[in-house]
Amino acid sequence: MILRIDQLTKRYDNTPVFANVSLEVAPGEFVAIVGESGVGKSTLLNCMAGLDHWDSGTVQLHGADLGTMHDDARAALRREKVGFVFQAFHVLPHLDVAQNVGLPLLLLNAPDDARVEAMLEAVGLGGLGSRLPQQLSGGQLQRVAIARALVHRPALLLADEPTGNLDPSTAALVMEALVAQVRLHGTSLVLVTHSVAATERADRVLRLRADGIGER
Numbered sequence: 026m027i028l029r030i031d032q033l034t035k036r037y038d039n040t041p042v043f044a045n046v047s048l049e050v051a052p053g054e055f056v057a058i059v060g061e062s063g064v065g066k067s068t069l070l071n072c073m074a075g076l077d078h079w080d081s082g083t084v085q086l087h088g089a090d091l092g093t094m095h096d097d098a099r100a101a102l103r104r105e106k107v108g109f110v111f112q113a114f115h116v117l118p119h120l121d122v123a124q125n126v127g128l129p130l131l132l133l134n135a136p137d138d139a140r141v142e143a144m145l146e147a148v149g150l151g152g153l154g155s156r157l158p159q160q161l162s163g164g165q166l167q168r169v170a171i172a173r174a175l176v177h178r179p180a181l182l183l184a185d186e187p188t189g190n191l192d193p194s195t196a197a198l199v200m201e202a203l204v205a206q207v208r209l210h211g212t213s214l215v216l217v218t219h220s221v222a223a224t225e226r227a228d229r230v231l232r233l234r235a236d237g238i239g240e241r
Contacts, residue, residue, distance in 0.1 A: 026052075027054075027180050028086055029049050030047055030072075030073070032081065033069075033081070033082035035069075035080060036080050043065040043234070043235055045082075045236065045237045046069065050213050053212070057216045057217075057227035058216065058218075059231070060234065064235060070183045072084055073181075073183060074107050074109070075103065086102060086107070105177070109184075110183070118159060122154050122157075123138070126154075126172045127141045127176065129177040141176060148202045149168060149198075150168055164196075167187060171203050175206050181213045182214045182215070184217065186219070187216070196220065204226050
């Protein structure tokens with residue numbers, strides 16, 4: 026399993042966000058997570074990557090128990106094994122498109138201009154590497170974020186409402202690019218979404234509730 030979560034519970038002060046969440050994600054599997062607003066879907070994604078702390082339970086990523094690792098070790102594991110796509114694009118405005126996409130490779134001390142260009146071609150942005158983010162549309166910026174998240178070929182991609190800020194036709198194009206790339210590279214995808222169209226592409230759809238998670 027790429028990801029295994031067992032009896033995970035998260036609280037803010039004394040208020041439970043979610044409790045007793047258990048799930049597994051197999052290599053190459055696309056799992057969509059749905060649920061009411063405020064139930065902790067984004068927080069759960071952050072726990073999956075060890076970006077957020079939890080109160081009880083375990084998170085194992087690529088065989089490593091995140092709860093027993095120091096911050097530096099978790100960060101190194103994330104850089105190598107995890108990609109992120111968020112609703113906000115989080116591109117760096119002072120870097121051009123190719124530089125934004127190449128950041129994960131740079132952090133791994135493995136810059137590869139050819140791989141960056143191939144990834145841009147794959148998401149429909151070929152020839153746009155020298156443009157600055159402010160010269161792109163919202164749909165193009167989200168494809169930059171997808172290319173950046175996948176360029177280092179992570180084992181797991183975590184996506185938080187990646188089409189939430191896009192119009193339906195653009196959202197469909199972005200989702201097509203996202204799914205095509207994770208299928209091509211055998212990447213596991215955990216997607217938090219309210220989009221029915223997005224859930225229809227998933228292998229499994231899980232509903233997060235305050236008392237746990239289960240098949241929708």
